[in-house]
Amino acid sequence: HNHDYDSSCIFCRIAKGEIPSRKVYEDEEVFAFHDINPAAPVHFLMIPKKHIASMAHLSAEDSPLLGRMMALAPRLALEQGCNPYPDGGFRIVVNTGAEGGQEVHHLHLHVMGGARPWLKG
Ligand code: 5GP
Numbered sequence: 001h002n003h004d005y006d007s008s009c010i011f012c013r014i015a016k017g018e019i020p021s022r023k024v025y026e027d028e029e030v031f032a033f034h035d036i037n038p039a040a041p042v043h044f045l046m047i048p049k050k051h052i053a054s055m056a057h058l059s060a061e062d063s064p065l066l067g068r069m070m071a072l073a074p075r076l077a078l079e080q081g082c083n084p085y086p087d088g089g090f091r092i093v094v095n096t097g098a099e100g101g102q103e104v105h106h107l108h109l110h111v112m113g114g115a116r117p118w119l120k121g
């Protein structure tokens with residue numbers, strides 16, 4: 001699968017360890033690391049190791065992987081200092097495309113939480 005890795009993609013390179021990051025979690029298919037410019041007290045990114053450009057590029061075969069990432073998020077959020085549900089919790093954001101605010105074109109879940117007032121509304 002040559003197209004699983006894109007040497008011009010910064011998140012592919014982070015997943016491979018070619019660019020340093022503050023790692024939160026890693027397994028065969030998933031990598032998670034702290035956002036370099038956090039927007040919340042806890043703010044990390046979860047990515048598939050294989051290069052998927054965005055949510056608009058998902059295919060049916062990616063469903064188990066994405067399901068695993070979603071199921072893993074609450075555990076990692078607690079490990080990183082988010083308070084437990086229901087008084088704590090976290091927010092997951094997946095920016096998709098230019099109008100969705102996506103700047104890095106390798107699919108990533110923003111996981112954000114921690115004590116308010118970081119989040120309005
Ligand atoms: P997007 O706008 O694409 O959803 O978000 C990209 C996120 O990646 C931003 O929050 C940005 O701070 C983060 N980011 C961009 N480059 C790097 C990097 O080299 N290392 C880390 N850890 N985060 C990055």
Ligand code: ZN
Binds near residue numbers: 010011051
């Ligand atoms: Zn990539």
